[in-house]
Amino acid sequence: GNSVTQMEGPVTLSEEAFLTINCTYTATGYPSLFWYVQYPGEGLQLLLKATKADDKGSNKGFEATYRKETTSFHLEKGSVQVSDSAVYFCALSDRGSTLGRLYFGRGTQLTVWP
Amino acid sequence: EAGVTQFPSHSVIEKGQTVTLRCDPISGHDNLYWYRRVMGKEIKFLLHFVKESKQDESGMPNNRFLAERTGGTYSTLKVQPAELEDSGVYFCASSLRAAGGYEQFFGPGTRLTVL
Numbered sequence: 001g002n003s004v005t006q007m008e009g010p011v012t013l014s015e016e017a018f019l020t021i022n023c024t025y026t027a028t029g030y031p032s033l034f035w036y037v038q039y040p041g042e043g044l045q046l047l048l049k050a051t052k053a054d055d056k057g058s059n060k061g062f063e064a065t066y067r068k069e070t071t072s073f074h075l076e077k078g079s080v081q082v083s084d085s086a087v088y089f090c091a092l093s094d095r096g097s098t099l100g101r102l103y104f105g106r107g108t109q110l111t112v113w114p
Numbered sequence: 115e116a117g118v119t120q121f122p123s124h125s126v127i128e129k130g131q132t133v134t135l136r137c138d139p140i141s142g143h144d145n146l147y148w149y150r151r152v153m154g155k156e157i158k159f160l161l162h163f164v165k166e167s168k169q170d171e172s173g174m175p176n177n178r179f180l181a182e183r184t185g186g187t188y189s190t191l192k193v194q195p196a197e198l199e200d201s202g203v204y205f206c207a208s209s210l211r212a213a214g215g216y217e218q219f220f221g222p223g224t225r226l227t228v229l
Contacts, residue, residue, distance in 0.1 A: 004156070036220070041222070042222055043117070043118065043205065043220040043221045043222040043223060044157075044205065044207075044220035045220070046217050046218075046219075049217070089157060091157075098212055099162055099169060099170045099212055100145065100147075100162070100209065100211070100212035100216060100218070101147065101159045101162060101170060101173075102147075102149070102157075102159065102207075102218060103159070104149075104156045104157035104158070105156055106154065106155055106156045107151075107156070107157070
């Protein structure tokens with residue numbers, strides 16, 4: 001089946017620290033991969049995505065590379081800011097499906113201190 | 115352009131009562147999804163509408179949950195009767211296309227607490 005495993009939180013960092021949130025997946029087909037972010041009091045927003053192996057998604061200084069050989073899609077940012085404090089969700093969808101449902105990980109709470 | 119909206123933002127009910135959640139998708143989005151996050155766990159798919167038709171309801175936990183999308187616009191999710199394990203955050207999302215890879219736009223969620 002399809003599933004996503006992401007590192008347990010919470011993650012607490014100082015401003016300007018380097019961030020990595022690990023995400024691995026299992027998929028029956030060929031998935032598209034996503035990172036969603038939920039800021040306090042808001043809905044989930046798409047942060048970045050990658051639709052095929054070796055693609056790199058990037059947005060707002062965050063990056064993640066689709067690694068088929070390791071079935072991973074780790075999220076990284078070189079220098080976090082207080083405003084990056086949020087819950088981050090890794091997700092996949094089956095590209096071969098016409099249904100588009102998303103499979104999510106458990107979410108990782110990130111808190112950045114000034 | 116207005117985003118996905120959900121109502122209410124919070125609901126606290128007692129076990130055995132009925133609750134109805136509402137979702138208004140982005141105008142023109144035929145695809146509407148419901149998801150649920152139980153405390154500390156992953157966000158799980160509940161069901162998917164294309165216009166007014168249920169395309170995939172494989173994630174609905176049991177027959178106490180009833181989803182409708184009359185006229186292919188807004189959707190409601192009714193829980194009757196509510197149980198303690200139904201507590202969680204219910205998210206609605208909409209998208210222009212259903213195929214994997216297209217962005218789903220999420221609402222802020224409804225936090226349901228069953229006492």
